Amino acid sequence: MSKYLFAGAFVSALLGAIVPSNAADHLIVYSALDTVDAATKAFTEKTGTQVDLVRLSTGELLGKVAAEGNNPKFDILWVEGSAVMSRLAEQGILKPEPGLADKVDYTDLGRRLVPQSQAYFPVTVSTTAIAVNTKKIGDAAPPKSWTDLEKFAGKVAAKDPNLSGPAFQWLASYFADKGVDAGKAELEKILTNKALSGIPSGGAVNKSLVTGDASLAIQQDTSIYALIAQKEPISVVYPSEGVVAIPSSAGIASVSTHEDQAKAYIQFLLTKEGETAMLQTEGGDGYFAPVINGVKGNGARVDNTATWQILDDKMASANETEWKQWFRDQFVP
Structure with missing residues (x-):
């Protein structure tokens, strides 16, 4: 918040x-x-x-x-x-x-x-999307999918799902879409900079994106639209794999x-x-x-909400402790 x-x-x-x-x-x-x-x-x-x-x-x-x-x-x-x-x-x-x-x-x-x-x-309702600082990525083509973030490894910011309900909702949906093992392997290729990968709040993610070391961020789209309204050089990308609703x-x-x-x-x-x-x-x-x-x-x-996916809440809650601990061990300083 x-x-x-x-x-x-x-x-x-x-x-x-x-x-x-x-x-x-x-x-x-x-x-x-x-x-x-x-x-x-x-x-x-x-x-x-x-x-x-x-x-x-x-x-x-x-x-x-x-x-x-x-x-x-x-x-x-x-x-x-x-x-x-x-x-x-x-x-x-x-x-x-x-x-x-x-x-x-x-x-x-x-x-x-x-x-x-x-x-x-x-x-x-909101969702998690990709925030792109168009000045920082220069001539590079912006990502179209979660997988494309591998090209920007080390420059991607993300919230710690241990401290954020929306971030956990995103993590659970990521695993639901890609499979747990494949999802973990992909994130390990994307979130290679611990200074950016376990940020405690959305506000801190925005700061890293606008004035810090991040060029892109896995971020709640409400925060992205707020930055756009403030005339920051930010664009929003809804990944081609689809996004999950965060009510x-x-x-x-x-x-x-x-x-x-x-x-x-x-x-x-x-x-x-x-x-x-x-x-x-x-x-x-x-x-x-x-x-x-x-x-x-x-x-x-x-208004693209008609295409948003619904998370299997029982699956997510059943694995909450394990997945949060994994994220902490891998990505939080």
Whole structure:
């Protein structure tokens, strides 16, 4: 995320939180997304329901959720990456809410992203693509595929999937497409510079691409479009092998005592009004692909979501620990 804000009366630390005295009357939302601020403000103005936000990076937030175990302190969890939400649903942390989104005017992709469990619901979507600094690659032909990145070995930046839900979603889809062994072998030929291959955040990836040693980056397309909007010499390439959808999804804690208000919050997010409010967000998160019909994305985004693939979340979550450890061992300094 481009920044981590702490909003409302709820103040959190990495693995602990001080709950305000009136929190019993408020919804508590955990999120790693900048869009949560504008969406929550619009929801409260419309309904009068007060919401306390806990804002952390994805890695920190999921660490907090893990530490809370079967007694989560949130009413709603809203993060990117369906694989991690699938795991939390299987663990019983998130409660199935059948029928919650039946009347939502989802796009085709949005409807396909609703899991069978209905324990979490897609709110926005993005994907991972290739960001190219057109000045840095000079006369070289830009890549058209993931495999083409081998030609730029040592100059490719990437986020550490141990700290990023979207990065793990990309890694899992890479292995699903190419096969685990073949995917590992290919990445070992691409990510040959540890100073660039295990970067902790999207913002740091952008910095390395614009002013640092990276000429290209495996990056979330929301961040790429934000750089394009800032007039940086960046172009976006959607690899010919295809790309996988990375939904931001919201789910309700099984132990929530504010279930009706929580359902109303998620249903608001899944309206034109809610989605339009999120588009006011500054920075990369505001460049998402909408999942609600009739809403147009920001900036230069092209609507190519009909071709995006859907990750097998159960496969990804089953291999999460192993694949993250492999990436750490190979590519993180």
